[in-house]
Amino acid sequence: MTLPQVPGYAVVEKIGSGSYSTVYKAFRKNGPREAVAIKCVEKSKLTGSAVDNIITEISLLKVLKHENIVEMKDFQWDDRYIYIIMEFCEAGDLLRFIHKRRKLPEAICKRFLQQLALALRFLRSHNVCHMDLKPQNLLLTAKPKLTLKVADFGFAQYLSTDEQNSSLRGSPLYMAPEILLKRKYDARVELWSVGVIMYECLFGKAPYSSSHFQELAEKIKARTPIEIPHSPPTSGECQDLLRKLLQHDPNQRIDYESFFQHPFLDLEHIPSSESYQKAIDLVCEAVKQDSEKNYSEAFTLYCDSLRYFVPLIHVETDPVKKSVLQSKVKSYIRRAEDLKKIVYGHDESNEEASEENRGINTHVDNGSPDFNLLCQLASRTPAMATALEIGYSAEQYMAECQYQTALDKFQSCLGILVPMLSAEPKGRRRDLLHLQIQQWLKQAEGTKAFLAVVNLDSGNIPETKEWCRMQ
Structure with a gap:
């Protein structure tokens, strides 16, 4: 040749x-x-x-x-x-990366999706639509850390969420339904493609995998429901984003602003010089509140700082700096754990408590007069009473270090209570409900911080001759 x-x-x-x-x-x-x-x-x-x-x-x-x-x-x-x-992107493309491993752990999928979201946010700021997002066009560099980069802008065009087009662009398997069905479309088509890529990362195949174009088109036209497999298991936030991206109707699909703010992506805590400074500021305030015996506030601040610190450990490539950072973060974790016991008053001898004893009954009592009064006032509203029971059980799971279960329950109860708050008339019950929601939102964030710590090493990819370890 x-x-x-x-x-x-x-x-x-x-x-x-x-x-x-x-x-x-x-x-x-x-x-x-x-x-x-x-x-x-x-x-x-x-x-x-x-x-x-x-x-x-x-x-x-x-x-x-x-x-x-x-x-x-x-x-x-x-x-x-x-x-x-x-x-030159020496680590190949995302499709090859997926096929090498068949499926990617959720933590790895999240990191790739975060990087893709950052690229898309930049493109949206220039009103640019790539129009051919697919794993083959997402290249990887390995040094100094494994990084995803969007490539091949051959089909790209200037297109906003207000403008419409009808030209056929892209690869069928990743095309939004409105393009395949030759309807008018706008920049929201990219979000469908992101959903297909996310699905393929998690489950090893596209949601509408087909042997030929006609079969694919028929599935799209019939709006065949997209089922999220039970294996491997995925978090509630991950499933929520996936469902919102893979909506056939673009008007029902998640919009860009909501996509960039989605809790699964958590772009706020992406490692950067700004996130490092935020972590430092938070931990300094945590130490101050701790010294003043404001333990609840100190616990929240330590947890907030950990959500910035843990991603920084993942991406640090200097072994000395990484070791120093890990040592500091471990000390913050230990103090947060101590404060958690103080704030929650956890009795370790009761870790084997049954589900009934965690508060899933009609007589929830967490020792707080305000909370107990709210439970009494909520007794005539079954949905609110049930949500409060779920929230209380979340606190118990948090105290027992069952963080994923605690987070799921916090999100479940908040998903019921937050909409209720907007419809609740002014009065004592509304004030107490608002206070409780704010407390559980903070505790949910703290739970996420501890989950990040627990999963600190879960995102690493074993080194091989071909692939570097993802830091």
Whole structure:
């Protein structure tokens, strides 16, 4: 096979191909020996629309500079080819990564989805729609940490959530139903594609896996329900986001703002210099409140700081810095555990308590006069009374370190009580309900912090010859 001659680069091997382009690995001849990927587009194979796509791709990549978007370093042309010189992503693409492992743990899926969400948030700020999101177009770099980068902007276009289009773009398996059915669509089509990618990461296949296009189209047209498999088990937040992304009707699908704010993604706690400073500020305030014997407030602040600290440990690549950070975080965890016992008054001898003794009955009593009064006032509203019982049991599970169960129950009771609060008339019951909701929201956040600690190492991928460990 004859390799192309690109001025300034030594082309060494073919790494991929498309309908009118071939991608090669190459090295710069001058300066540091940097690996690049060169997309060679054969001019003679370009149709009118393909020419437009190449022009759009180059013009977009010149301005789209983001950590989670593959960088275009240069472009050239001669009589036969257009050469797009790109950042080289040595860890391959997400599809290969999934197939190597069959399914990805939820923690790994979450990290990839967070990075994809950051790229999409950046694209939305420029009104750009990628229009061909799929695992093959999500490339991975391994150094200094495993990072996902969006690639191949050949179908991209400027499209807002107000504008509509009808051109057929993308890959059928990842296309939103409104595109496949040749209806008008807007930028929300990307969110369906994200849902399909998320599903494939978790379960090893796309929700509408089909042997041919006609079968896929029939499933879409029939709006065949998408079932979330029971195995492997996934968290409530994960399932909630998946269902909201994979809505056939774009008007029922989650919108971008809600997507970026979804608790499963938790973009607020993504590691950064800002998140590190927030963690430091929170833990300093926690120490202050602790010294003043404001134990409940100190516990909440320690938990809040841990939600920022734990992701920072995951991404730290310097062994010395990582060890120091781990040591500090362990001390904060120990103090938070001590404060949890003080705040909850947990009796370790009662860890084997039955479900009935955790408060799932009609006489909930947590020792707080306000809470007990709220339970009495809620007795004439069965749904509220039940939600309060669930919330109380969440506190018990939290005290017993059963964090996932506690979080599920906190979310369950808050899902009932928060809508009730908006409809509740002014009065003593409303005031008490508002206070209790605020307390349980804080406790739910604390539970998430302890879950993050418990899962600190669950997201690591064993090292192999081919894949680095995901930090």
